[in-house]
Amino acid sequence: MTADLQxxxxxxxxxxxxxxxxxxxxxxxDGVDCQAxxxxxVLTAVLVSAPAVxxxxxxxxxxxxxxxxxxxxxxxxxxxxxxxLRACSTLIAxxxxxxxxxxxxxx
Amino acid sequence: MTPPDAEKVVIVGAGxxxxxxxxxxxxxxxxxxxxxxxxxxxxxxxxRPPQGFTRPPKQLYGSEASKAxxxxxxxxxxxxxxEIDYHPQSSVLATAGNLLQALTPAGRKDFTYDRLILATGxxxxxxxxxxxxxxxxxxxxxxxxxxxxxxxxxxxxxxxxGSGPLLTLVATQLLKAGADIxxxxxxxxxxxxxxxxxxxxxxxxxxxxxxxxRAKLGRxxxxxxxxxxxxxxxxxxxxxxxxxxxxxxxxxxCDMVGLGWHLRxxxxxxxxxxxxxxxxxxxxxxxxxTDRMGRAAERLYLAGDGLRILGADGAEVAGRLAxxxxxxxxxxxxxxATRDLRRLxxxxxxxxxxARAFPWPRDAVRAVPNETxxxxxxxxxxxxxxxxxxxxxxxxxxxxxxxxxxxxxxxxRFCQIAGAELIADKAGIEVCDAGRLREQAPVRPLPIxxxxxxx
Numbered sequence: 001m002t003a004d005l006q007x008x009x010x011x012x013x014x015x016x017x018x019x020x021x022x023x024x025x026x027x028x029x030d031g032v033d034c035q036a037x038x039x040x041x042v043l044t045a046v047l048v049s050a051p052a053v054x055x056x057x058x059x060x061x062x063x064x065x066x067x068x069x070x071x072x073x074x075x076x077x078x079x080x081x082x083x084x085l086r087a088c089s090t091l092i093a094x095x096x097x098x099x100x101x102x103x104x105x106x107x
Numbered sequence: 108m109t110p111p112d113a114e115k116v117v118i119v120g121a122g123x124x125x126x127x128x129x130x131x132x133x134x135x136x137x138x139x140x141x142x143x144x145x146x147x148x149x150x151x152x153x154x155r156p157p158q159g160f161t162r163p164p165k166q167l168y169g170s171e172a173s174k175a176x177x178x179x180x181x182x183x184x185x186x187x188x189x190e191i192d193y194h195p196q197s198s199v200l201a202t203a204g205n206l207l208q209a210l211t212p213a214g215r216k217d218f219t220y221d222r223l224i225l226a227t228g229x230x231x232x233x234x235x236x237x238x239x240x241x242x243x244x245x246x247x248x249x250x251x252x253x254x255x256x257x258x259x260x261x262x263x264x265x266x267x268x269g270s271g272p273l274l275t276l277v278a279t280q281l282l283k284a285g286a287d288i289x290x291x292x293x294x295x296x297x298x299x300x301x302x303x304x305x306x307x308x309x310x311x312x313x314x315x316x317x318x319x320x321r322a323k324l325g326r327x328x329x330x331x332x333x334x335x336x337x338x339x340x341x342x343x344x345x346x347x348x349x350x351x352x353x354x355x356x357x358x359x360x361c362d363m364v365g366l367g368w369h370l371r372x373x374x375x376x377x378x379x380x381x382x383x384x385x386x387x388x389x390x391x392x393x394x395x396x397t398d399r400m401g402r403a404a405e406r407l408y409l410a411g412d413g414l415r416i417l418g419a420d421g422a423e424v425a426g427r428l429a430x431x432x433x434x435x436x437x438x439x440x441x442x443x444a445t446r447d448l449r450r451l452x453x454x455x456x457x458x459x460x461x462a463r464a465f466p467w468p469r470d471a472v473r474a475v476p477n478e479t480x481x482x483x484x485x486x487x488x489x490x491x492x493x494x495x496x497x498x499x500x501x502x503x504x505x506x507x508x509x510x511x512x513x514x515x516x517x518x519x520r521f522c523q524i525a526g527a528e529l530i531a532d533k534a535g536i537e538v539c540d541a542g543r544l545r546e547q548a549p550v551r552p553l554p555i556x557x558x559x560x561x562x
Contacts, residue, residue, distance in 0.1 A: 013242075013243055013261060013262055013263075013343065013362065013363065014259045014260070014261065015259060015260040015261075015262065015263055015286065016258060016259050017254065017258055017259060017260055017284045017285050017286060018162060018166075018258035018284060019156075019160050019161065019162060019258040020258075022159050022160070023159070038159050039156065039157040039158060039159040039160055039257075040257065041157075041256075041257065044253070044257045044259055047261070051242060051243070051342045051343060052242040052343075056240070056486065058484070058485045058486035059240060059480070059486035060341075061240055061241050061242060061339070061341070062242045062341070063242050064242035064243055064343070065245070065249070066244070066245055066246055066249060066483065066521075067230060067231065067245075067246045067248060067249050067521075068245070068246075068248070068249035068252040068253060069151055069230060069248060069249070069252060070144055070198075070551065071230045071373070071517060071520050071521075072246075072483070072484075072516075072517045072520065072521055073484070073515075073516035073517050073551070073552055074483070074484075074517075076516075076552075083554070084554060089144070089196075091146075091157055
């Protein structure tokens with residue numbers, strides 16, 4: 001961890017503190033290849049590489065989950081086929097294709 | 108095993124309350140159905156990481172490791188022996204009559220019951236502060252789940268703020284795991300904390316442990332603060348702006364904020380199942396009405412933090428009591444509940460002391476600026492809520508209809524308590540007279556495709 005006054009601004013927001021030796025999992029986020037670890041939730045996996053999981057429909061800000069226990073419904077995102085999933089209560093799996101915005105033509 | 112004419116008992120929730128309730132029923136020869144949202148039994152505070160994680164229980168649960176292991180072992184043993192009909196990763200979304208409708212990994216599933224034990228637990232109780240809707244602001248519970256179940260911190264430089272036992276606990280756990288904590292900001296003053304101490308001394312060991320943890324936080328910990336706002340850019344938090352106990356303005360740089368003011372009972376299913384609610388002044392929230400054993404209505408029992416916020420130890424006791432009441436009502440032999448009832452009294456004295464020591468930040472919520480988002484789901488502001496009160500009437504369900512506070516996807520779980528506070532303040536009435544949001548099924552959003560059945 002950095003001890004700087006101003007945190008460094010990396011792509012993701014997750015800092016792994018323990019159990020970093022788990023097997024790697026490959027998935028795609030918005031068409032880009034990403035890596036996570038087996039046992040990560042989709043939320044953890046996405047936030048390793050990105051600062052948020054979706055755009056709020058009601059405000060200017062993005063969203064990155066809030067309660068992590070399936071209560072707030074903040075972390076729903078899309079899979080490439082248009083299906084939706086709640087990131088905090090779904091485990092990442094090899095080959096998952098995820099989107100932080102609805103797929104083309106999805107209404 | 109269960110004789111064919113035995114009554115069917117369903118338990119919702121496999122945390123400390125649900126597990127202990129199931130255990131007692133199993134001992135009486137009943138095979139209960141246990142429906143739980145988790146990947147594995149244990150609930151939130153004793154939540155287990157997914158497959159493949161290897162940190163030992165002591166590292167995950169600290170001083171509570173032996174209790175966690177005992178619960179997990181008891182639960183796994185019942186599952187392995189086929190003594191309970193266990194449905195993991197399954198959410199009960201609606202109930203009416205003697206029917207529960209659930210979403211399971213295999214799709215929609217209906218369960219019927221003769222008796223229902225709800226052990227649905229609790230979640231963080233949140234108060235709005237300007238900027239809390241930004242990505243990178245999380246609940247304290249989320250902060251702890253991330254560490255426990257995923258081994259991660261949700262940011263590089265962390266400010267934890269709010270009040271209650273979780274604040275100190277999460278800070279201590281994160282520090283120990285190597286996270287970088289910039290400040291721990293407690294909105295409860297040292298005077299509040301002293302006022303709660305006599306009640307909390309019902310559990311002197313816990314008080315001592317809390318004080319030791321507090322001592323370890325050293326200069327990171329500040330009591331009696333006021334939270335002004337989270338300063339954000341589009342990526343999330345840059346700093347927390349706050350005032351210390353002497354009202355001096357402070358700015359603490361961070362890229363993650365964890366917020367929480369103790370707990371809020373999860374009562375949606377209890378409401379749908381027909382519970383009556385009373386406003387509890389010391390917990391500043393509506394709680395279901397039951398007898399001492401947890402009987403809420405005919406064939407309906409409640410246990411754990413979804414009934415009374417006593418924490419995990421209290422949930423184990425309440426789970427046993429609810430199952431005992433259930434067995435008694437079925438005319439079956441019951442274990443002696445005297446000791447558990449005595450324990451419950453002591454745990455309740457402690458919990459009320461704690462509620463006094465770490466109170467809901469009533470005045471701060473009432474004073475939030477108009478532009479503060481109250482409803483995170485739909486971005487409804489305090490100003491919009493106040494306006495709807497002045498032309499729509501000072502009642503939570505009216506304000507929900509008019510301003511959509513409580514209408515969003517979380518169904519009021521994170522805005523209801525603050526919303527009622529703002530309604531009461533604007534209308535000059537007591538919070539308990541601002542009403543309680545009616546529950547609506549489904550109590551969680553679900554994909555329509557999973558619910559629609561072919562004709």
